[in-house]
Amino acid sequence: AVVNRPICITWNQPEDPDYLTPLPESKESDFTSVSGCGVVSSPLGYRVTSKRKGLAGLVLKELASPLTGKVTLKTTVQSSVQKSGLLNNGYLVLGNGPQDKQLVKCGVRIQAGQALIAQGALNKGTAKRADLPIEDGQPVQITVVIDLSEQMVTMTADKVIVEVKLEQPLESIKHVGYAVDNAVIDFAPIEIATEVVKR
Numbered sequence: 001a002v003v004n005r006p007i008c009i010t011w012n013q014p015e016d017p018d019y020l021t022p023l024p025e026s027k028e029s030d031f032t033s034v035s036g037c038g039v040v041s042s043p044l045g046y047r048v049t050s051k052r053k054g055l056a057g058l059v060l061k062e063l064a065s066p067l068t069g070k071v072t073l074k075t076t077v078q079s080s081v082q083k084s085g086l087l088n089n090g091y092l093v094l095g096n097g098p099q100d101k102q103l104v105k106c107g108v109r110i111q112a113g114q115a116l117i118a119q120g121a122l123n124k125g126t127a128k129r130a131d132l133p134i135e136d137g138q139p140v141q142i143t144v145v146i147d148l149s150e151q152m153v154t155m156t157a158d159k160v161i162v163e164v165k166l167e168q169p170l171e172s173i174k175h176v177g178y179a180v181d182n183a184v185i186d187f188a189p190i191e192i193a194t195e196v197v198k199r
Contacts, residue, residue, distance in 0.1 A: 032062040033098055037180055044139070044186040047080055048090070048178050056122040057180040060098050066172035069196045071146045073176060076188040078139040079110050090185035091118070092142050096174045101125070104166070105179050106144045106155040110134050115157035117164045122181055126167065132160045146173065 024040035024047065031039065037057025038049045050057045077090040091107030105118040113134060118127040134140060143156045151166040178187050 030061070031059050031177060032175075033058070033060045042080065042186045044076060044078055045188045046178070047184065047186050048180050049184045050180050050182050053182045054123070056100055057183075058093065058098075058100060058103070058177065059179070060093070060175045060177035062098070062175055063173070066096075066174045067192070067194055068148055068172045069194055071148070071173055072191075072193040073144045073146070074142065074191040075178075076139050076141050077108055078186045079136050080184050080186045088136065088185070089181055089183050090187060091122075091179040092144055092176070092187075092190065093179045094144070094146065094173050094176050096170055096172060098175055102168075103175070103179070104146075104153060104170075106142060106153065106162075107179070108132060108134065108140050108142070108157055110136060115155065115160045115162050117153055117155055117162050119164065119167050122179060128162055128164050130160050130162045132157055134158075146170075148172065 027039045027041055027046055028034045035058050036051055036055040037059065038051065039059055040047050048057055048059055073092055073094060075092050079088040088110035089107065091105035093103045093105050095103035100121045105122060108115050113132055114129045115132040116127050116129040119125050140157055145154045148170060151170065152163065153166060154161065154163045176190055
């Protein structure tokens with residue numbers, strides 16, 4: 001005789017803890033402009049994902065009041081996708097306008113093992129580099145000091161220091177944010193401190 005009852009299948013594997021995990025929350029509304037990338041929440045703060053190769057991703061916040069004098073910006077950068085084949089680069093950016101060519105990028109190139117400051121468009125501007133041994137997934141603390149009276153930018157990535165003279169005059173900082181190029185990178189919220197420079 002055939003008994004009408006449902007088939008019961010026993011699964012002998014433990015459940016995936018990420019099963020039915022909620023999708024990351026979009027964080028694009030935290031910024032004034034987002035181009036060439038997407039921004040969602042991450043354990044560090046923000047996860048920025050490039051939309052396509054060769055297109056710089058820029059995430060910018062226009063400040064209520066421009067920063068002047070001596071400005072210190074801090075964040076943490078971390079590769080969120082290990083062994084992905086992506087470039088895994090992330091930058092803290094600053095400038096007096098939202099265009100790529102107006103922004104100074106201070107950050108790390110993980111595969112290349114470099115800390116660098118790039119001025120102008122990310123793929124076309126000039127850059128100064130220093131060796132920075134780093135592993136995929138390792139968080140890197142970035143501190144950038146901009147002395148607008150001297151037109152100097154000094155970045156410390158962990159203990160590696162890179163310093164440049166600004167090529168384009170910068171009287172104040174109106175925009176801060178993040179940049180990526182063919183990468184998925186997590187960033188901590190940017191901390192800002194200013195001090196008046198006496199001449």
